[in-house]
Amino acid sequence: MKIKAKQIVKRYGKHIVLRNINFEVANGVSLAIIGSNGSGKTTLIKILANLIAPTRGSVTYQQNGKTIPRENIYRHIGLVGPYLQLYQELTARENLYFFARMRNIPRYKERIAELMETLGLKGREDDAVKAYSSGMQQRLKYVAALLHRPEVLLVDEPRSNLDEKGIETVYALLREQKKHGILIIATNDNEDLQLADRKLKVEAL
Amino acid sequence: MKQTYLILIKDLQQEFKTRYAINAILLFAIVTLSAVSFAIGTFTAGEQVLSALFWVILFFSSMSGLSHIFIREEETQTADTLKLVAKPVHIFLGKFIFNLLLLMVLEVVLVPLFIALMNFQLQSSAIFFLTLLIGNFGLAGGGTMVAAIISKASAKGALFTVLSFPILLPVLISGISATKKAAAESALSSAQSELQALFAYSVIIITASILLFDYVWNE
Numbered sequence: 001m002k003i004k005a006k007q008i009v010k011r012y013g014k015h016i017v018l019r020n021i022n023f024e025v026a027n028g029v030s031l032a033i034i035g036s037n038g039s040g041k042t043t044l045i046k047i048l049a050n051l052i053a054p055t056r057g058s059v060t061y062q063q064n065g066k067t068i069p070r071e072n073i074y075r076h077i078g079l080v081g082p083y084l085q086l087y088q089e090l091t092a093r094e095n096l097y098f099f100a101r102m103r104n105i106p107r108y109k110e111r112i113a114e115l116m117e118t119l120g121l122k123g124r125e126d127d128a129v130k131a132y133s134s135g136m137q138q139r140l141k142y143v144a145a146l147l148h149r150p151e152v153l154l155v156d157e158p159r160s161n162l163d164e165k166g167i168e169t170v171y172a173l174l175r176e177q178k179k180h181g182i183l184i185i186a187t188n189d190n191e192d193l194q195l196a197d198r199k200l201k202v203e204a205l
Numbered sequence: 206m207k208q209t210y211l212i213l214i215k216d217l218q219q220e221f222k223t224r225y226a227i228n229a230i231l232l233f234a235i236v237t238l239s240a241v242s243f244a245i246g247t248f249t250a251g252e253q254v255l256s257a258l259f260w261v262i263l264f265f266s267s268m269s270g271l272s273h274i275f276i277r278e279e280e281t282q283t284a285d286t287l288k289l290v291a292k293p294v295h296i297f298l299g300k301f302i303f304n305l306l307l308l309m310v311l312e313v314v315l316v317p318l319f320i321a322l323m324n325f326q327l328q329s330s331a332i333f334f335l336t337l338l339i340g341n342f343g344l345a346g347g348g349t350m351v352a353a354i355i356s357k358a359s360a361k362g363a364l365f366t367v368l369s370f371p372i373l374l375p376v377l378i379s380g381i382s383a384t385k386k387a388a389a390e391s392a393l394s395s396a397q398s399e400l401q402a403l404f405a406y407s408v409i410i411i412t413a414s415i416l417l418f419d420y421v422w423n424e
Contacts, residue, residue, distance in 0.1 A: 051285050053423065074289050084289075085282040087215070089222040098215050102208055102290040144286075 001063050001076065001151040001182060002026045003048070008057035010043050017043050021057070023200055027151070030174075030183035032196030039202045041186035042081070045156045048184060049079045061152070075103070078145035080138075081156035088130040092121065092140055095129060096147065103148045115143040119169060134161040142170060151181040158185050158192050171195065208291050212299025216274060217306075225277070226307055230270035234315045237262050242322045255325050256384035260377050262319070264344075265366070266311055271348035272365040274300045275356035284356075288422070297349065297418040301411070304345040304352075312337055326388060332396045333387035336380055339400060342407035343376040350414040353421045372410075379403045 008021040017040040025031050033041045046052045048059055050073045061068040061076060068076060086095045093112075100108035116122050119139040129137060138161040145153065158174065159167050174195050177183045185192055193199065220226055241258055250258070278284040287296060316337070319325055327333050348369060355364045383399035390396075 046285075049289065051288055071292055074291075077289070079289055083282055084285050086286065087219060087283055088281060089219050090215075094215075094218060098211060099290055101211050 001061070003152065003182060003184075004058075004060045004062065005048070006058050006060070008044070008047060008054045008059065010040065010047065010052075011055040018047075018054070018202065021200075021202065025182050025184065025198070027181055028178065029198065030178045030185070030196045032193050032199045033184065033186040033202060034188060034193070034199055035202040036188075041202055042083070042156055044202060045079070045081065045154050045184070045186050048152075049077055049154050050074065051079075063151075075148070076150060077152045077154060078148070078150035079154045079156075080141045080145045080158070081154075082160055083156075084141065086129045086137065086140060086144065089128060091126050091128050092116075092132070092143075093125040095140070096125075096144060099144050100147050105148050108147065111147060112143070115146055118173070119143055120165070135163055135166055138162055139166055139169075142173065146173065146177075152184070153177045153181065154184050156186045158187060158195075159189060167191075208295035209298040209302070212287075212291060212296060213302050216299065216303045219277070220303075226270040226273040227310060229273065230266045230307065230311050231314055233269040234262060234266035234311060235318070237265065238315065238318055238322060245323070250323070252385050252388040255323055256381045256388060258323070259319055259325070259384060260380045263311070263315065263380075264373065264377055266315065267308055267344055267348060268366045268369060270307055270311075271304050271345070271369075272352040272355060272361060274303055274349065275352040276361050279356040293419040293422045294415055296422065297353070297415060300352075301345055301349045301414070304349050305341055308341045308345055312341075328389060328391045329387045329393065329396075331393050332383060332390075332400075335393075335400060336383040336387065336396070336403065339403040339407055340376050340380045343403060343410055344373060346407060346411040346414055347372045347376070350410070350418065350421070353418065375406045376403065379406070 002024065004024050005021055008018055009016065010018040021044060023031065033044055035041050043052070047054050050070060061073050096112045097108070100112060105111060116125060119142055121136060121139055121143065124132070124136070129140065132140060153174070155174070158170060162170060174183055178195070183195065185195065187193065241262065278287060320327070351365060351369045351372060355361050355368060358364050379399045379402040383396045383403070386396040386399065
């Protein structure tokens with residue numbers, strides 16, 4: 001898997017958020033997007049996740065030299081971010097079964113059980129998500145994002161709402177992701193930066 | 206189709222737990238029908254007036270609930286989560302079928318109450334129920350698309366009805382005319398042109414919505 005970002009520009013009205021962003025990452029590489037508040041880190045993550053389109057430029061996902069069509073990119077990525085919520089009225093199990101079935105994951109019940117245990121949520125599967133604390137919801141978002149073993153994992157603020165134990169667990173999962181895929185994180189935290197092989201600085205314009 | 210089915214089931218699960226949309230449309234329908242019933246009182250309203258009143262109540266009741274399917278996704282910040290697991294066409298179809306079911310539940314309650322309270326006599330049940338059935342596809346198709354458009358706006362509630370009205374006007378006009386014929390005549394052929402118009406409109410609005418939804422959902 002390879003991601004190529006070419007000349008990305010994002011503009012909201014007259015305000016330019018991103019200007020001429022270029023980078024290329026391949027399997028086994030982790031990239032940290034850094035920059036001050038309002039510099040466009042989240043916007044760039046959303047563009048990479050195909051949630052919003054750049055005003056100019058392009059993001060290309062390639063596998064074995066072939067470009068993955070835009071409408072199929074979602075099959076290859078996992079995303080964790082504060083703006084990405086789970087269905088609050090549904091239980092954790094209902095949420096995860098929904099995502100797993102949507103993604104056609106084989107033997108998804110075992111995979112969910114495995115991840116719920118890893119993230120320390122075993123035994124809380126049948127609680128409504130709204131009954132989870134913010135830290136537990138963050139852990140659950142990691143379960144949802146990793147269900148399909150994505151080749152590309154995008155994480156906006158990896159430590160958000162997590163306690164020390166949660167951070168350790170998540171870091172272990174992120175290091176694992178680095179080994180077999182691509183990890184892209186948006187952060188300003190020095191500890192998070194240790195996960196990254198490369199850094200990309202975006203600046204407020 | 207599996208993704209469409211899964212999105213529909215997820216929306217039904219959410220609706221069973223919150224009952225937001227179903228409560229909104231049923232309460233609106235019952236309150237409006239009661240108000241109209243008291244307002245008419247002992248006056249005898251003709252078929253034309255009763256047919257128009259029925260569709261006005263049906264239209265505004267559906268307006269109070271059909272938009273919820275997309276507004277909920279935007280307000281709870283789950284729209285992006287859904288984008289990450291489904292193609293736009295499946296999202297539209299899942300939500301369209303949900304709204305279709307919602308309209309059917311509304312009509313199961315509204316139709317017997319309207320007939321009983323307004324003393325509405327039907328000469329042809331076939332015309333009436335066929336009109337409702339085909340009209341539902343048009344209402345749900347147009348309503349779902351407009352709901353997706355307005356879900357990102359700030360004044361969602363008012364905007365939904367205002368934008369839906371011109372788009373759904375053909376359903377209202379044909380529906381009122383066919384319902385009037387259902388009350389006046391017994392032959393199914395007498396409402397052929399209205400039923401054809403409703404059918405054509407429903408096919409066009411659903412096809413156009415499927416083709417355009419990708420742009421609405423991703424912009």
